[in-house]
Amino acid sequence: MIDNLFAQLPRSTVENGKNPEQFADLLQRPGLRIERIVSTGQCSPPDFWYDQAEGEWVAVLCGEAKLRFADETEPRHLRAGDFVDIAPHRRHRVDWTPPETVTVWLAVFYSASLATR
């Protein structure tokens, strides 16, 4: 269990980019989960879309990424500090993360019952 968001980061290499992204749960409560995601060049498989029952508030802490929503024509280019709230079942995918950089995401997943405004 890490206690620092930037601890135990992998090196970003072409080899590493062939491995899966790294996921670490930082907090788990009923209806709430905080997760660190580390990307080193990975992206979602072709034609794959996340379709999550939970809401997800996600920030890029370092690095960058292109996040695509099925209901938008262009991906959003997220840079360090950018965040976005993804409503439950809003389909999205990661089009790109840079292979030469470590990208650290902080994601807060919350149950759809909390997503009601």
Place this chain on the structure above:
Amino acid sequence: MIDNLFAQLPRSTVENGKNPEQFADLLQRPGLRIERIVSTGQCSPPDFWYDQAEGEWVAVLCGEAKLRFADETEPRHLRAGDFVDIAPHRRHRVDWTPPETVTVWLAVFYSASLATR
């Protein structure tokens, strides 16, 4: 409303340190609130303790701070990336933030009903 965690940061000056910390809600849902807190030298008033009904998962994104729990003898020195989960009603205070640096906190407040393990 900011859309980047590091947007619109104040300059850290002795003058600014006399002002209150800056708070910005990034997400609000029933039982869940994500907040950015910006400190520029502020600390909790003498003998003041936070005693919150909610749980609070909090990370220092940049800068540093000394966070003190009433049930611990020494403050914890948090640096960039460090995070801690504060249980509801666990009394705590901010002993110190550096006046020469901008400290950005990301806090996830969650209702005590979610805090049940």
